[in-house]
Amino acid sequence: MPKNQLKQRVKLTQLKAELFRALSNPVRIRILDELRIEELTVSEIKDRLELELPNISQQLSVLKANNLVCSRKQGVNIYYSCVDTRLFKLLDVAKEIFQAQLSDLQKTLK
């Protein structure tokens, strides 16, 4: 493999690792799940997850830094929404993986 192509590959690996790191927190996953259907303000997210506002805000900033959500100011509120619906595909495949593990386990028990 040529050297510059190798470098690009290393870079891509790094990017993937960062993406997965951004998703490696339960609060951030719950936020994304809430954003599946509609955009929400920070306070709305706080009410649904029942967590402290600074916590939500910080997790949102992590998601934003990783280009997973974007925000829009309207009056006194800031609306957050998901940038790329492919993210939900990631979450859904993750679920599939657990379901497969579980059904393997059930087979083993039989």
Next chain:
Amino acid sequence: MPKNQLKQRVKLTQLKAELFRALSNPVRIRILDELRIEELTVSEIKDRLELELPNISQQLSVLKANNLVCSRKQGVNIYYSCVDTRLFKLLDVAKEIFQAQLSDLQKTLK
């Protein structure tokens, strides 16, 4: 939503977070990429990634603890392989997400 269903959902979220955490390390992603085609021994992985053996070994143990790879002893060697090809789907969707981001950026520049 009923309470026990809510609890299950929290649990699933936690599991997802752990899965993504397991994938949030470049070395582990590179290992999985190497295991796409064939099972490999620890030394073979070491040679391909050009990293220290203890490092590889530790990352493999993380992957194993998360049920992402399994191992099989044969003589003096230990062969590792990927448990669920859906993992590669995760990696591929991640790549798609970056490609989409990149093409958005290119559009913006025009």
Next chain:
DNA sequence: CATATACTTGCATAGTTGCGCAATTGTTGT
């Protein structure tokens, strides 16, 4: 038995993350 090879484990340490709390900024209405 001794030695080489293949791998794992333990440990030290530097760096990172999560999260609660207090303080701050920004916006709207009185």
Next chain:
DNA sequence: ACAACAATTGCGCAACTATGCAAGTATATG
């Protein structure tokens, strides 16, 4: 200008992570 609400920022602490290095275990070979 002031109060009220929305959201962010900074700080500190406990917990966790990555990684290099040394030591240990297990298996095959002379």
